[in-house]
Amino acid sequence: MSVQRSESIERIESQDVWDVLIIGGGATGLGSGVDAASRGYSTVLLESADFGQATSSRSTKLAHGGVRYLEQMNFSLVYDALHERGRMRRNAPHLVDDQSFIVPTYSWWETLYYGAGLVVYDLLSGxxxxxxxxxxxxxxxxxxxxxxxxAKVKAGVRYHDGQFDDSRYVMALALTMNDLGGCPVNHMQVVSLIKEEETVRGVVAVDLLTGKEHKIYARSVVNATGVFTDDIRQMDDPSVTPILQPSQGIHLMLDREFCPGEAGILIPKTDDGRVVFVLPWHDKLIIGTTDTEVDAPEMEPRATDAEVDFLLEHVGRFLARKPQRKDVRSVFNGIRPLIKAEGSGATSTLSRDHYLTVSPSGLVTIAGGKWTTYRKMAEDVVNTCAKTAGLPEADCRTSNLPLHGWTRDFSKSDPLRVYGSDTEKLYDLLDEDDCLAELVHSRLPYRKVEVVWAVRSEMAHTLYGVLALRTRALLLDAEATIEAAPEVARLMAAELGLSGDDADAWIDAQLAEFREVAALYVAGNCCEL
Structure with missing residues (x-):
C-alpha cells in the first residue's frame, strides 16, 4: 500500500479526537507511531520537515550494539542494542545486512584485548x-x-555488525504506520499546544505546503522531536531547564577504490577517544564520525574544516592511499540528541540511554537513545501513553512485526532491493515506460522510476525529499546530485500535476532551495571554526 499525503490531511480534518498524537517523524517518532497503530490506537504523527530529515537520516548507517560502550562498561545498553539489532534484521531483512569489520592490531596485546572484548560483544547478542x-x-x-x-600491522580481529539504509528504514516505518491505520504527515509544523485545565489536549499545526492551520485533538501527546526536544518542552512550559547537549558528527563519502574489500575497518581509538569507521555502503565508502559539542541544533548543520581535516588525517593513517579533500564526494552531518549529565566532560562520554518523562500537563517526552534501540524506546513511549491517557490495555506487537516491504526474496545486487516487496511495482512502471530506466546522473545509481515512485507512493513533495531521503544521491555525490536536480525537478513537477507557469515557478523555487542546502554537502564549502 502506498501513502498519499492528501488522504492523511483528509483524515486529520475528519477525526475529532485521536488516541495518540506524535510530534516528530524520525526513527523514534515513527517507531512509536507503528507501535501505537499496531495496538489499535488511533494515531496521528506530525513531522515539520520530511520523515527522518534531521538526525535519523544522517547516521553512520550501522544497526549496532555500540562497541565503544563495552569499554565504558555499559553492558545493559549493548545487550539491548544487540538484541534490537537482531529484531531490525528480522523485521526488515531487505534493509538490514550483516557487515563484517576488521580491527587492525599493532601488537599481540592489542589482538588479545580487542579479541576478548569482541567475544563479549558476540555473547551479549545471544x-x-x-x-x-x-x-x-x-x-x-x-x-x-x-x-x-x-605499516606496523601485526594481526587483526574480525567481527560482525549490522548495516542499513537509515532513511529507507524510516520510510518503511512511515508506510507501515499507514498500513496499520495510522496517519503519518510530513511538512506539518506544530506551532502551539492546546491546553484545557492545564492539561495538553492537542496541538495547533500549520501545513507548510499550503499554509492552512489545523487544530488536532488527542488523548495523549508525545514529544519525539529528537534534537528539537527542548523546543517542544518549552512550548509546554517556558521555565523548564534544557535536558539535551547536542553533539555534531560528520561523515565523509569516498570512492570504493580507497578500500575495495567487502569488510569495513574499525579504528578503535582516535586522538579524542572516539571510534571511527571506514565502511562500504552503496558502492561508496563512509568515513565517520566526529564528536563536536554545539550550542543549538539545526536542521542543516554545517561541517567545519577542522572536522573534515580530523577525519581525513585519522583515516589517512590507516589506509594505504591517503584521501585528500578533493577525493571527498560528499560531507553529511547530523546532530546527536545526547542527554546532559551532571559533571560530564566530553560529549563522547555521554550515555546513549533514553530519557522518558511525563510533564505535569501530561506531555510525554522521549529523548536520547540511539537508532538501533528505536523500537524499544517506542514500546516504552506507548506503554506510558496508554497508562497516562487511560487507553484500553493492549500488548506491544512490534518485536516480531514485519515492516512494509518485508521480503527475503531479493538479490543484494538489485539496485531496487531497498523497496522490498514493492520492487515488483517499480519494475511494472519500467515496463510501462522504458524511459524511466534512465539514470538521473551517470555518477549516481538512481533511475527516474525512483523519482516517480517517491512522488506517487511515498509522500515526496520536495527535491530534498527525493534526492537526500527517498534516494541517497546527495549523500553519495553532492556535485553530481546538484547537476541532476533540474531534471529531477521537472519529473517531480509533472508527477505533482503542475504545468505551465505553475510548474516553472515550483521548479525554480525548489532548485533555489535545494542548491542552497546541497552546497553544504560539498567538501570545499565547509566553514571555519
Missing part, C-alpha cells in the same frame, strides 16, 4: 548473533581489507 568474532593473521587481514596501510 540468539541474535550476526557472526562470531575471531583473530586473524596479518596476511588474512589484507585479504579482507586490501586498502589497509600495511
Amino acid at each position: 540468539p541474535f548473533s550476526f557472526g562470531f568474532s575471531y583473530p586473524m593473521i596479518r596476511n588474512r587481514v589484507f585479504n579482507h581489507v586490501p586498502g589497509l596501510n600495511p
Whole structure:
C-alpha cells in the first residue's frame, strides 16, 4: 500500500479526537507511531520537515550494539542494542545486512584485548548473533581489507555488525504506520499546544505546503522531536531547564577504490577517544564520525574544516592511499540528541540511554537513545501513553512485526532491493515506460522510476525529499546530485500535476532551495571554526 499525503490531511480534518498524537517523524517518532497503530490506537504523527530529515537520516548507517560502550562498561545498553539489532534484521531483512569489520592490531596485546572484548560483544547478542568474532593473521587481514596501510600491522580481529539504509528504514516505518491505520504527515509544523485545565489536549499545526492551520485533538501527546526536544518542552512550559547537549558528527563519502574489500575497518581509538569507521555502503565508502559539542541544533548543520581535516588525517593513517579533500564526494552531518549529565566532560562520554518523562500537563517526552534501540524506546513511549491517557490495555506487537516491504526474496545486487516487496511495482512502471530506466546522473545509481515512485507512493513533495531521503544521491555525490536536480525537478513537477507557469515557478523555487542546502554537502564549502 502506498501513502498519499492528501488522504492523511483528509483524515486529520475528519477525526475529532485521536488516541495518540506524535510530534516528530524520525526513527523514534515513527517507531512509536507503528507501535501505537499496531495496538489499535488511533494515531496521528506530525513531522515539520520530511520523515527522518534531521538526525535519523544522517547516521553512520550501522544497526549496532555500540562497541565503544563495552569499554565504558555499559553492558545493559549493548545487550539491548544487540538484541534490537537482531529484531531490525528480522523485521526488515531487505534493509538490514550483516557487515563484517576488521580491527587492525599493532601488537599481540592489542589482538588479545580487542579479541576478548569482541567475544563479549558476540555473547551479549545471544540468539541474535550476526557472526562470531575471531583473530586473524596479518596476511588474512589484507585479504579482507586490501586498502589497509600495511605499516606496523601485526594481526587483526574480525567481527560482525549490522548495516542499513537509515532513511529507507524510516520510510518503511512511515508506510507501515499507514498500513496499520495510522496517519503519518510530513511538512506539518506544530506551532502551539492546546491546553484545557492545564492539561495538553492537542496541538495547533500549520501545513507548510499550503499554509492552512489545523487544530488536532488527542488523548495523549508525545514529544519525539529528537534534537528539537527542548523546543517542544518549552512550548509546554517556558521555565523548564534544557535536558539535551547536542553533539555534531560528520561523515565523509569516498570512492570504493580507497578500500575495495567487502569488510569495513574499525579504528578503535582516535586522538579524542572516539571510534571511527571506514565502511562500504552503496558502492561508496563512509568515513565517520566526529564528536563536536554545539550550542543549538539545526536542521542543516554545517561541517567545519577542522572536522573534515580530523577525519581525513585519522583515516589517512590507516589506509594505504591517503584521501585528500578533493577525493571527498560528499560531507553529511547530523546532530546527536545526547542527554546532559551532571559533571560530564566530553560529549563522547555521554550515555546513549533514553530519557522518558511525563510533564505535569501530561506531555510525554522521549529523548536520547540511539537508532538501533528505536523500537524499544517506542514500546516504552506507548506503554506510558496508554497508562497516562487511560487507553484500553493492549500488548506491544512490534518485536516480531514485519515492516512494509518485508521480503527475503531479493538479490543484494538489485539496485531496487531497498523497496522490498514493492520492487515488483517499480519494475511494472519500467515496463510501462522504458524511459524511466534512465539514470538521473551517470555518477549516481538512481533511475527516474525512483523519482516517480517517491512522488506517487511515498509522500515526496520536495527535491530534498527525493534526492537526500527517498534516494541517497546527495549523500553519495553532492556535485553530481546538484547537476541532476533540474531534471529531477521537472519529473517531480509533472508527477505533482503542475504545468505551465505553475510548474516553472515550483521548479525554480525548489532548485533555489535545494542548491542552497546541497552546497553544504560539498567538501570545499565547509566553514571555519
